[in-house]
Amino acid sequence: MEKTPTYGLMAEFESPDELLSAAQRTYAEGYRQMDAFTPFPVEGLAEAIGFHKTYVPLVCLLGGLTGCIGGFFLQWWPNVIGYPLNIGGKPHNSWPSFIPITFELTVLFAGLATVFGMLALNGLPTPYHPVFNAPNFELASRNKFFLCIMAEDAKFDAQKTREFLQSLKAHEVSEIER
Amino acid sequence: MGADGLQNTPPVGANVPVLAPGHTYATITDKISSIVLLQKTKRGWWIGLAIALTLVMILHVAIVLLLVIGVGIWGINIPVGWGFAIVNFVWWIGIGHAGTLISAFLLLMRQAWRQSINRFAEAMTLFAVACAGMFPLLHMGRPWLFFWLMPYPDTMGTWPQFRSPLVWDVFAVSTYGTISLLFWFVGLIPDLATLRDRAKNAVSRVIYGGLAMGWRGSARHWHRYEMAYLLLAGLATPLVVSVHTVVSFDFTLAVVPGWHSTIFPPYFVAGAIYSGFAMVITLAIPLRKFYGLEDFLTIRHLDNMGKILLATGCIVAYGYLMETFMAFFSGPNTYDHYMMHNRLVGPYAPIYWSLLLCNIAIPLTTLWSSKIRRNVAALFVISLIVQVGMWLERFVIVITSLHRDFLPSSWGMYSPTIWDWAVFVGTIGLFFTLFLLFIRFLPMISIFEMRGLAHELKEKPGGGNH
Numbered sequence: 097m098e099k100t101p102t103y104g105l106m107a108e109f110e111s112p113d114e115l116l117s118a119a120q121r122t123y124a125e126g127y128r129q130m131d132a133f134t135p136f137p138v139e140g141l142a143e144a145i146g147f148h149k150t151y152v153p154l155v156c157l158l159g160g161l162t163g164c165i166g167g168f169f170l171q172w173w174p175n176v177i178g179y180p181l182n183i184g185g186k187p188h189n190s191w192p193s194f195i196p197i198t199f200e201l202t203v204l205f206a207g208l209a210t211v212f213g214m215l216a217l218n219g220l221p222t223p224y225h226p227v228f229n230a231p232n233f234e235l236a237s238r239n240k241f242f243l244c245i246m247a248e249d250a251k252f253d254a255q256k257t258r259e260f261l262q263s264l265k266a267h268e269v270s271e272i273e274r
Numbered sequence: 275m276g277a278d279g280l281q282n283t284p285p286v287g288a289n290v291p292v293l294a295p296g297h298t299y300a301t302i303t304d305k306i307s308s309i310v311l312l313q314k315t316k317r318g319w320w321i322g323l324a325i326a327l328t329l330v331m332i333l334h335v336a337i338v339l340l341l342v343i344g345v346g347i348w349g350i351n352i353p354v355g356w357g358f359a360i361v362n363f364v365w366w367i368g369i370g371h372a373g374t375l376i377s378a379f380l381l382l383m384r385q386a387w388r389q390s391i392n393r394f395a396e397a398m399t400l401f402a403v404a405c406a407g408m409f410p411l412l413h414m415g416r417p418w419l420f421f422w423l424m425p426y427p428d429t430m431g432t433w434p435q436f437r438s439p440l441v442w443d444v445f446a447v448s449t450y451g452t453i454s455l456l457f458w459f460v461g462l463i464p465d466l467a468t469l470r471d472r473a474k475n476a477v478s479r480v481i482y483g484g485l486a487m488g489w490r491g492s493a494r495h496w497h498r499y500e501m502a503y504l505l506l507a508g509l510a511t512p513l514v515v516s517v518h519t520v521v522s523f524d525f526t527l528a529v530v531p532g533w534h535s536t537i538f539p540p541y542f543v544a545g546a547i548y549s550g551f552a553m554v555i556t557l558a559i560p561l562r563k564f565y566g567l568e569d570f571l572t573i574r575h576l577d578n579m580g581k582i583l584l585a586t587g588c589i590v591a592y593g594y595l596m597e598t599f600m601a602f603f604s605g606p607n608t609y610d611h612y613m614m615h616n617r618l619v620g621p622y623a624p625i626y627w628s629l630l631l632c633n634i635a636i637p638l639t640t641l642w643s644s645k646i647r648r649n650v651a652a653l654f655v656i657s658l659i660v661q662v663g664m665w666l667e668r669f670v671i672v673i674t675s676l677h678r679d680f681l682p683s684s685w686g687m688y689s690p691t692i693w694d695w696a697v698f699v700g701t702i703g704l705f706f707t708l709f710l711l712f713i714r715f716l717p718m719i720s721i722f723e724m725r726g727l728a729h730e731l732k733e734k735p736g737g738g739n740h
Contacts, residue, residue: 112729118491119714131404132493136726142497152501156509174433183437193437194327196520200445203513207453211460214502215487218495222488232470236491239299239725251570262679 102128102234103274104246105257106233107266111139115241118264119144122245127218127262129249133227133242152214160202161210177274190266230272290577292387292727294569299725302570306721307472309565315714318564323710329703332439336696337412346416346695354676359413361668362653362698364521365549366406366705367447368542368664370454371514372550373399377457381503385579386730390570394561394713395554396458401708403451405701405702410443412697438590439523447521453513457506460499463489464722470600518546531613532675536601541593546588548633549664555579555657557709559650561718564608570719573648579646583637583660591634609680621687622674632663646690 109115112134123146132141141147171194172254174183180188215221227233236242243266245257254271262267264273339347350357381466382386423444424435466486475478481706489495517737522542525533535678561572601614617626637656640646647653678685712718 114697133491134493134496135303135491136464136502136722136729137496138493138729141493145493147494147497149503150498152498153505156502156505167377171436175436176427179431179433186437190437195441196442196516196523197436197445199516200442200449200513200520203516204452207456210502210505210509211456214460214498218492218596219497220487220489220495222319222490225488225490226489233490237468237471238303 101274103145103229103255103272104244104249104252105254105261106227106230106242106244106270106272107261107264108232108268108270109241109243110267112141112241114265115243116141118243118266120263121264122243122260125274126251127245127249127251127257129246131227131244131246133236133244134231135237135239135241138241140229151217152210155213155217156210159208159213162209163205164198164202166205167198170201171197189237226272226274231268275661282682284470290572291731291733292390292572292574292575293724294572297569299728301725302728303468303472303721306570306719306724307469310448310469310717311472311474311478311713316381316564319710319714320530323683323707326703326706326710329700331697333704335694336700337408339693340412340697341612344553347412347691349688349690349694350735351686352690353679353684353686354412354673356672356676357688358690358694358698359409360524360664360699361672362670363409364542364668365472366402366409366701367450367667368546368549368668370399370402370406370450370550371518371543371546372452372554373397373402374450374457374510374514375547375550376554377461378507378514381507382511386727387407387575389565389727390719391554391558391575391579392723393458393461393720394557394709394718396454397709397716397718398550398553398557399454401452401705401712402550403447403454404708405705406497407447407451409697430559434703438529438737439520443524450513450517450590453506453510457510460503460506461720461723462716463487463499465720466718467491468721469717473489505536513545514629518543525675529674531609532671533618535597537593537596541590545664545667546584548590549661551579551582551586552657552660552664555583555653556661557714559654559657561713563650565718566709567666570724572704573650575639576650576653577647580641580656583656584641587633587638587660591638594630594634610687612678613675616678617670617674619663620674622670624669624672624675626674629663629666629670632659632666637663655660710712 101255107118109118115134116138119130120140121128123144124134128146130145132138132145168191172189172191175190176188186193202269227242230242230244232240233242243261245252245261247254258269260273320676327655342556346360348357352361373392376388376395380392412422414420423441425436434444445587463486466482467489470479470483473482519539519542526535526538528534558571558575558579564566594629598614601608601610617623636659640656642653646656673688677688
């Protein structure tokens with residue numbers, strides 16, 4: 097499909113509550129390809145734009161399991177297979193004394209997986225993104241709230257969508273170039 | 275934690291909010307980001323940096339000399355093989371614990387007042403762990419062989435002794451350092467984007483923009499971000515407890531009287547939080563004054579931190595009490611009995627009594643009063659006293675226990691040399707150098723969390739009053 101030169105339409109709002117109700121109405125109207133931009137996390141906004149499921153906890157769990165199993169194996173293998181030594185008459189597989197390191201590596205791997213998994217799922221780093229072309233968008237990290245309906249949405253129509261957004265009492269609606 | 279118990283006291287701001295009224299998203303953003311972007315570097319900052327860097331120079335000299343000559347320049351000997359290095363290691367790592375506790379544990383407890391102190395407390399953690407980590411490495415004698423601590427397949431097929439708490443320590447401290455760094459950086463990402471958008475010159479825009487990695491505040495991103503932050507908090511809370519527990523295992527798994535005790539893990543963790551919150555107070559009071567942050571760091575924060583000092587101080591006091599009780603309960607002519615006798619009247623007795631004065635007598639009598647907790651100058655002095663006290667505690671544990679163990683023929687005395695002091699003072703300089711650079715180049719209060727707090731308070735005024 098040939099890409100349109102327009103990325104989408106960006107509407108600016110004054111408060112999180114205005115944005116939240118606008119997002120809910122946009123979703124109810126049938127739009128699906130949209131995103132909202134806020135200076136701080138707004139409760140319920142992700143759900144309002146139809147984003148429910150996040151895989152971050154799963155990534156965290158997988159990281160934790162890797163750290164846990166790997167951490168125990170790291171200690172079990174040298175002591176039982178690689179270079180068994182009799183230390184104070186303890187059994188080779190003296191598992192209770194392997195627990196602290198197993199725990200630390202579980203936390204380490206789970207933490208690394210959570211952070212890098214979150215960044216990867218968010219597609220960060222993203223050096224360039226069309227939404228940065230929107231007027232006033234630098235205020236999205238200060239005190240303004242934005243809603244963007246993307247051009248790739250099936251229901252998108254430059255004229256009608258603009259009128260719809262204006263009907264939501266948007267402060268300003270502008271077209272963003274790709 | 276409410277203002278409920280304080281109703282009888284005069285209203286010295288009995289209902290002081292966690293954020294002064296009248297702030298909007300814009301004023302919060304501008305106020306905090308202007309410290310980094312617009313305000314001229316203060317003269318006091320330069321003076322502080324000059325002093326701190328001087329101390330770092332002393333650290334350099336001390337380390338070079340240590341590497342050239344060896345650990346013989348320190349006062350360590352047999353029987354006291356663990357001198358200042360371990361005292362300072364435990365002290366610094368303990369200080370770090372408050373930062374993680376504020377950012378992780380108080381987040382899980384939904385304490386709204388954490389929002390304005392978590393950022394610099396996390397930075398404090400990071401720098402304290404950096405200082406702490408140096409001591410065991412320098413104490414090894416041959417720090418360039420530090421990688422022998424790591425499990426790697428060497429040509430001899432040998433491995434570290436995984437049953438040893440000293441190896442556990444390597445994993446605990448390095449995991450702690452890594453997770454603290456991640457937690458701090460993840461918290462910074464949205465604020466780096468704010469700085470990118472506010473920056474006036476191209477260089478800072480490129481640097482902050484690069485670090486912000488293109489953060490644009492998308493609702494999808496926030497959703498994953500909040501989940502990741504919550505998971506990190508859930509991971510960091512048991513981690514912080516495990517780290518000082520493992521540090522205490524370094525002692526308890528040995529048989530030395532004064533070390534071999536089951537009370538050590540909880541009492542070490544409480545002591546760590548005690549000294550750490552003292553350090554947060556020591557840093558917060560000058561910061562709010564010099565940068566005019568009284569609106570964000572209110573008396574309420576100082577009061578709450580004073581209460582935490584009081585609570586953890588009581589746990590520490592219980593630890594001392596039980597140590598003493600168990601020693602005398604063991605009966606006369608036991609090693610434990612002699613250990614306690616030696617602490618009370620032996621050659622290092624003045625240090626033990628100073629420790630009781632600094633950790634128990636002064637803070638645990640004064641902090642009950644809300645007037646004192648809300649008196650900025652008094653709280654500052656108490657916080658310094660607690661830090662001295664906690665350092666003395668580690669001195670007592672390490673040195674007083676080691677210098678007289680089982681056989682009188684192997685008894686000895688320990689006295690630090692000038693190079694012991696140089697390394698210790700040098701790490702204090704390193705800590706403050708890093709901290710001063712941090713407050714100059716990064717937002718010392720989490721901007722996006724303060725905006726969220728303003729939103730929360732607007733929705734339910736009096737919210738955040740918990």
